[in-house]
Amino acid sequence: MKLLKSNKLAYSILFLTISTILFFSLDLFLGSVHIPFKNILSIVLNNTPEKESWGIIILESRLPKAIAALLCGGALSVCGLQMQTLFRNPLAGPYILGISSGAGLGVAIFIMGLSFLGISNSGISLSTDSGLIISSTLGSFAVLGMLLSIINKLKDIMTVLILGIMIGSAITAIIGIIQYFSYDIQLKSFIIWTMGDLSSITNSQLILLTPIVIIGLFFSFVASKNLNAYLLGEEYAKSLGVNIKTSRIIIILITSILTGGITAYCGPIGFVGIVIPHMARMLSNSSDHRILIPLSILLGMNVLLIADIVSQLPGLEQSLPINSITSLIGIPFIIWIILKNKKITSLN
Amino acid sequence: MSKKINISSLSVGHDNKPILENINLVAEANRMIGVFGRNGQGKSTLLKTISGLLPSISGKFWYEDIDILSLSEKERSKLISIVSTTHAVIGGINVKDFIAYGRYPYTNWLGINKEKDYQEIHLAIELCHLSDLVNRNYEELSDGEKQKVNIARAITQNTPLIILDEPTVHLDLINKIEVFKLLKGLVNDCSKTIILSTHQIEYALQICDEIWLINDGKIEALTPTEIINNNKLKEIFNNDLISFNKASNTFKLNK
Numbered sequence: 001m002k003l004l005k006s007n008k009l010a011y012s013i014l015f016l017t018i019s020t021i022l023f024f025s026l027d028l029f030l031g032s033v034h035i036p037f038k039n040i041l042s043i044v045l046n047n048t049p050e051k052e053s054w055g056i057i058i059l060e061s062r063l064p065k066a067i068a069a070l071l072c073g074g075a076l077s078v079c080g081l082q083m084q085t086l087f088r089n090p091l092a093g094p095y096i097l098g099i100s101s102g103a104g105l106g107v108a109i110f111i112m113g114l115s116f117l118g119i120s121n122s123g124i125s126l127s128t129d130s131g132l133i134i135s136s137t138l139g140s141f142a143v144l145g146m147l148l149s150i151i152n153k154l155k156d157i158m159t160v161l162i163l164g165i166m167i168g169s170a171i172t173a174i175i176g177i178i179q180y181f182s183y184d185i186q187l188k189s190f191i192i193w194t195m196g197d198l199s200s201i202t203n204s205q206l207i208l209l210t211p212i213v214i215i216g217l218f219f220s221f222v223a224s225k226n227l228n229a230y231l232l233g234e235e236y237a238k239s240l241g242v243n244i245k246t247s248r249i250i251i252i253l254i255t256s257i258l259t260g261g262i263t264a265y266c267g268p269i270g271f272v273g274i275v276i277p278h279m280a281r282m283l284s285n286s287s288d289h290r291i292l293i294p295l296s297i298l299l300g301m302n303v304l305l306i307a308d309i310v311s312q313l314p315g316l317e318q319s320l321p322i323n324s325i326t327s328l329i330g331i332p333f334i335i336w337i338i339l340k341n342k343k344i345t346s347l348n
Numbered sequence: 349m350s351k352k353i354n355i356s357s358l359s360v361g362h363d364n365k366p367i368l369e370n371i372n373l374v375a376e377a378n379r380m381i382g383v384f385g386r387n388g389q390g391k392s393t394l395l396k397t398i399s400g401l402l403p404s405i406s407g408k409f410w411y412e413d414i415d416i417l418s419l420s421e422k423e424r425s426k427l428i429s430i431v432s433t434t435h436a437v438i439g440g441i442n443v444k445d446f447i448a449y450g451r452y453p454y455t456n457w458l459g460i461n462k463e464k465d466y467q468e469i470h471l472a473i474e475l476c477h478l479s480d481l482v483n484r485n486y487e488e489l490s491d492g493e494k495q496k497v498n499i500a501r502a503i504t505q506n507t508p509l510i511i512l513d514e515p516t517v518h519l520d521l522i523n524k525i526e527v528f529k530l531l532k533g534l535v536n537d538c539s540k541t542i543i544l545s546t547h548q549i550e551y552a553l554q555i556c557d558e559i560w561l562i563n564d565g566k567i568e569a570l571t572p573t574e575i576i577n578n579n580k581l582k583e584i585f586n587n588d589l590i591s592f593n594k595a596s597n598t599f600k601l602n603k
C-alpha cells in the first residue's frame with residue numbers, strides 16, 4: 001500500500017506497537033507490592049492468582065489503570081491532532097484551548113453544583129458513571145462550539161489561542177465560585193479529580209469508556225480524508241468538495257466526546273494532546289492524517305504508560321499526580337519545538 | 349453548439365450588502381477571461397461567489413445548462429477548481445502530496461489514489477515543469493514555485509473551469525509570464541475555461557480572449573481590442589499619474 005511509503009514508517013509502527021506492549025507489561029509489574037511476572041500473566045490470562053490479594057491488585061487496580069493509560073494516550077493525542085488541523089494552530093490541544101476546563105466545569109457542576117443550588121446531593125459521587133461522562137462531554141462541547149463560532153470572525157490564530165485561554169480562565173473562575181459554596185467532601189473529591197488520576201478509574205467506568213474511545217478513534221480515522229483537505233485551508237477544502245459545516249461539526253463532536261469521556265474519569269491531563277501530534281509529524285515527516293492518526297495513538301499510549309510508570313517509581317509510597325508528570329514531560333518538549341522550529345508561530 | 353458560461357442577474361457581496369449588483373454576462377467556454385478593476389471593486393468577491401466559496405445574494409451562474417451555485421460542494425468540485433491568493437498550509441506537506449490533494453473529489457473515503465489518479469498527478473507535474481520539486485517541502489518553496497504547485501493541484505482536479513484570484517501576485521517578471529503562458533496552454537491544449545483576476549493589465553490584454561471590466565459597481569465584457577480602441581482603461585484608471593499608450597499597449601508614467 002502506498003500509504004506506508006517507506007520502510008521507516010512501517011518499522012516505526014512496528015517498534016511502537018512492541019514498546020506499547022512492553023510498557024503495558026511493565027506498568028502491570030511495577031507497584032508497591034511485588035508480584036512475579038509469570039503470576040501477572042496467569043492472572044490476566046486465566047484469572048488464577050497464586051494469592052488472592054495479587055489477583056485483586058492486578059485486576060482491580062493495575063490493569064484498569066494501564067488500560068486507562070492506553071485510552072487516555074490514544075484519545076487525547078488524536079483530539080489534539082484534530083484540533084491543530086481544525087484550528088490551523090500548532091499549539092491547539094484539549095488543555096490549552098480551555099476544552100478540558102469546559103469538561104471540568106461540567107464535572108464541577110455535576111459534583112458540587114447541586115449543593116450550590118441548595119440541593120443536597122450526598123447520593124451523587126464520582127461513581128455515578130454516566131452522569132459524569134455526559135456532563136463532562138457537554139462542558140467540552142460548549143467550549144469547543146463557542147471557540148469555533150468565534151474563529152469564523154477572527155482569522156488570526158494567535159487571537160483564537162488567547163481567547164481559548166480567556167475562556168479557560170473564565171471557567172476556572174466559575175469553578176472557583178462553585179467550589180467556594182460547596183461542601184468539604186465534594187470539594188475534596190473535585191480537587192483530587194483536577195489533579196488527573198488514572199488509578200481512580202473503576203472497571204465499570206472502563207466498560208463505558210472503552211467503547212466510546214474505540215468508536216471515537218474509528219470515526220477520527222474515517223474523518224482523516226477531510227482533515228487532510230483542511231490542511232490546505234478552508235477555501236481549498238471547500239473547493240475540493242468538503243462540506244465545511246458538516247465536517248466541522250462531526251470533528252468537534254468526536255473531539256468533545258473523546259475529551260469529555262477521558263476527562264470525566266481521569267481528570268484533565270495536560271499537554272499530551274499538544275505534544276504527541278508533533279512527535280508523530282516529526283517521526284513520519286508527513287502531515288497525512290491517515291498516517292498521523294495511528295502514529296499519534298501509538299505514541300500517546302507509550303507516553304501515558306511511561307508517565308504512569310514514572311509516577312509510581314520505586315521508593316515512593318504514593319503515586320504522583322499524572323497531570324504533573326505529563327506537564328513536566330510536555331512543556332520542555334513544546335519549548336524545544338518552538339526554539340527549534342520558529343515557523344510554529346507563523347503558520348498563516 | 350459551443351459551450352457557454354452564463355451569469356444572469358447575479359448580485360454579489362458580503363453579509364447581504366451588495367458590491368456588484370445584477371451582473372449579466374455570457375461568454376464562450378474554452379477561453380481565457382481576465383477580470384480587471386481597481387482594488388475594492390469586487391473582483392475577488394465575484395470570483396469567490398462564482399466558485400461557490402461565498403454565497404450569492406441573488407442570481408445564477410450557469411456552465412452549459414448546469415446551475416453551478418445550486419450544486420453541493422462535492423458536485424461542484426468536479427466542475428470548478430480554484431487558485432486563491434492564500435498559501436496557508438499547516439505542517440510539512442511535500443509537493444507531490446500537495447498536488448495529489450487535487451484528486452480528492454474522485455478518491456474513495458480514505459483518499460487512496462488509483463492508477464488513473466497517478467496519471468493525472470504526473471500529467472499536472474509535467475505540464476507545470478515541477479518534476480524537480482516533487483519531493484520538496486511546500487513550505488520551503490518560493491512564491492513563484494508555490495503558485496505553480498497550486499496551479500498543478502487545480503489541474504489535477506481536472507475540472508473544465510479554473511478560477512484564479514490574482515495568480516501572478518508576488519511573482520517576479522519571469523514567473524508572471526511563465527504562469528500566464530501555462531494558463532494559456534491549458535486553454536489552448538486542454539480545453540479549459542479560465543477566469544482570472546489580475547492587475548497585470550498589459551500582459552493580460554495580450555493573452556486573454558475576453559476581459560470583464562469592473563468599474564463603479566458595473567461590469568462589462570469586452571475583447572482586448574475593444575478595450576484598447578475605445579480607451580476603456582482611461583475610464584477605470586482615471587488618474588493624472590499614468591496614461592495608456594495604445595500603440596505599444598503599455599502604461600506610461602506622466603511627468
